Amino acid sequence: VNTIPTIAIIGAGASGTLLAVQLAAQSTHPLHIALFDASGAFARGVAYGTHDPSHLLNVTANRMGAFEDRSDDFYRWLLAHEAQWRSLHAAFAALKVTPTSFMPRMIYGTYLESLLQAAQTNKQARIERVKAEVTDAEATSQSIILTLVDGAKREADRLALAIGNLPAHPFGFTKTLSHSDRYIGHIWSPPQNSVLSRTDFRDDDTPVFIIGTGLTTIDAVVSLRAKGYKGRIIAVSRHGLLPQPHMLPIASYPRFLPPEHAPRTALELIRAIREEVTRAQKEGTDWRSVIDTLRADTPALWRQLSEEERRKLLRVLSYWSTHRHRMPQESAAMIAGEVNTGTLEIIAGSIRHIEESEARLIVQVRLRESGEVRSIEAGHVLNCSGPDTNIARSANALLLNLYKQGIIEQGPLAMGIAVSDDYSVKGNAAGRVFALGPLLAGERLETIAMPEIRAQAANAAHTLLSSL
Numbered sequence: 001v002n003t004i005p006t007i008a009i010i011g012a013g014a015s016g017t018l019l020a021v022q023l024a025a026q027s028t029h030p031l032h033i034a035l036f037d038a039s040g041a042f043a044r045g046v047a048y049g050t051h052d053p054s055h056l057l058n059v060t061a062n063r064m065g066a067f068e069d070r071s072d073d074f075y076r077w078l079l080a081h082e083a084q085w086r087s088l089h090a091a092f093a094a095l096k097v098t099p100t101s102f103m104p105r106m107i108y109g110t111y112l113e114s115l116l117q118a119a120q121t122n123k124q125a126r127i128e129r130v131k132a133e134v135t136d137a138e139a140t141s142q143s144i145i146l147t148l149v150d151g152a153k154r155e156a157d158r159l160a161l162a163i164g165n166l167p168a169h170p171f172g173f174t175k176t177l178s179h180s181d182r183y184i185g186h187i188w189s190p191p192q193n194s195v196l197s198r199t200d201f202r203d204d205d206t207p208v209f210i211i212g213t214g215l216t217t218i219d220a221v222v223s224l225r226a227k228g229y230k231g232r233i234i235a236v237s238r239h240g241l242l243p244q245p246h247m248l249p250i251a252s253y254p255r256f257l258p259p260e261h262a263p264r265t266a267l268e269l270i271r272a273i274r275e276e277v278t279r280a281q282k283e284g285t286d287w288r289s290v291i292d293t294l295r296a297d298t299p300a301l302w303r304q305l306s307e308e309e310r311r312k313l314l315r316v317l318s319y320w321s322t323h324r325h326r327m328p329q330e331s332a333a334m335i336a337g338e339v340n341t342g343t344l345e346i347i348a349g350s351i352r353h354i355e356e357s358e359a360r361l362i363v364q365v366r367l368r369e370s371g372e373v374r375s376i377e378a379g380h381v382l383n384c385s386g387p388d389t390n391i392a393r394s395a396n397a398l399l400l401n402l403y404k405q406g407i408i409e410q411g412p413l414a415m416g417i418a419v420s421d422d423y424s425v426k427g428n429a430a431g432r433v434f435a436l437g438p439l440l441a442g443e444r445l446e447t448i449a450m451p452e453i454r455a456q457a458a459n460a461a462h463t464l465l466s467s468l
């Protein structure tokens with residue numbers, strides 16, 4: 001009889017990796033941790049599995065540490081392992097490193113990998129890496145039986161979902177394009193073969209059309225240029241807003257909206273934030289400091305709103321996101337240059353239709369201002385519209401199967417999954433299935449980036465171990 005408990009973690013991106021690291025560090029009894037990843041990008045996942053050296057972190061080095069009480073751990077690692085990361089790519093040889101540098105994401109993946117490797121030397125907890133997609137899981141009275149894509153079964157006592165960033169929303173107008181290699185529905189799939197490493201765009205001077213104008217679009221533009229594409233790029237989103245640039249140094253700002261005293265309507269919340277920004281600016285403090293201070297309180301502020309008020313808040317989410325999810329100044333300068341010279345055009349509008357016609361894609365966009373429909377010829381269309389958080393229509397087989405069985409439920413506003421404060425997943429296997437990371441979008445709103453994930457990993461590990 002095997003008395004060593006097994007915790008299966010699905011997904012070995014930053015969330016699954018840090019959970020494994022925390023479980024190993026916190027366990028006081030022998031433990032088996034089975035870490036599954038379909039892509040094999042262990043310790044990297046979607047964000048840090050990129051092979052493009054020009055893809056930068058959007059958080060400064062001194063704040064990307066994997067541990068809440070040592071947020072400068074990544075910066076210290078950079079200093080201590082310079083020879084190792086500089087040798088990863090020729091572009092890194094002369095890279096300047098300061099605490100506030102926006103480092104390449106590839107290097108961050110190596111940092112996470114070093115943490116996972118160190119955790120694998122733990123005598124008490126054995127971490128097993130399994131490169132396989134988990135397609136289903138069944139909760140019996142004794143255990144949780146996982147089904148892998150090749151039909152193999154694996155048994156575990158607890159299951160942790162660290163599935164991360166889900167693919168972009170498959171729009172109705174892209175259905176007819178699913179077989180066209182001119183339409184790229186998910187640019188990170190899988191990261192190693194991402195469209196962003198393709199070079200066949202280079203010789204086509206027809207515009208590349210991008211759905212979305214957020215951080216993924218910035219990555220796409222940077223990569224297309226790095227790969228030698230010289231044609232025009234046209235990007236569309238409903239409001240046509242690009243991420244705001246970072247501005248450093250960023251001063252700390254006192255907490256101003258403690259949830260217990262905060263308003264409970266979307267309108268009043270937005271008003272309170274606007275007033276605070278105005279007040280701060282009058283005192284010479286940049287708005288970014290105000291926005292960043294709000295981050296720690298966001299989950300609680302969100303949770304205490306009614307569903308109706310959360311829905312109202314979502315309507316201004318794209319505006320909020322451009323201020324909250326900012327781009328490094330280097331990227332901002334490049335994008336501004338492109339916009340000024342017209343090589344990158346940003347449109348506010350909505351796509352009505354896309355069809356393939358004679359080696360071209362014809363995109364019909366209704367312009368936000370005039371209401372007119374503009375027809376655009378594109379060589380390729382990239383969907384960079386952000387993750388589709390609705391699990392009921394998920395392309396991820398495991399999520400869909402768990403949902404059908406009632407092991408997971410939809411989160412608030414059909415965003416992600418429903419999870420209790422202790423990371424236990426709501427559903428018919430509650431207490432045995434846990435989740436962290438981007439899947440908690442509906443519960444917390446602020447849950448996708450490192451500062452949140454490292455805290456979740458430490459806390460979820462504690463609850464998981466206590467549940468055994």
Ligand SMILES: Cc1cc2nc3c(=O)[nH]c(=O)nc-3n(C[C@H](O)[C@H](O)[C@H](O)COP(=O)(O)OP(=O)(O)OC[C@H]3O[C@@H](n4cnc5c(N)ncnc54)[C@H](O)[C@@H]3O)c2cc1C
Nearest residue numbers: 011013014015037038045046057058134164165437449450
């Ligand atoms: C392009 C990009 C850039 C980002 N940059 C930053 C940044 O600079 N700073 C920051 O703080 N945050 C950044 N983020 C936010 C990011 O969400 C987190 O930092 C972090 O990478 C999330 O990790 P994760 O493990 O939750 O998800 P993911 O990285 O998406 O990893 C999930 C993993 O689960 C695997 N998986 C999914 N389903 C299955 C299955 N059924 N079976 C087996 N394996 C499965 C996938 O293969 C994947 O490897 C960025 C996000 C993106 C997309």
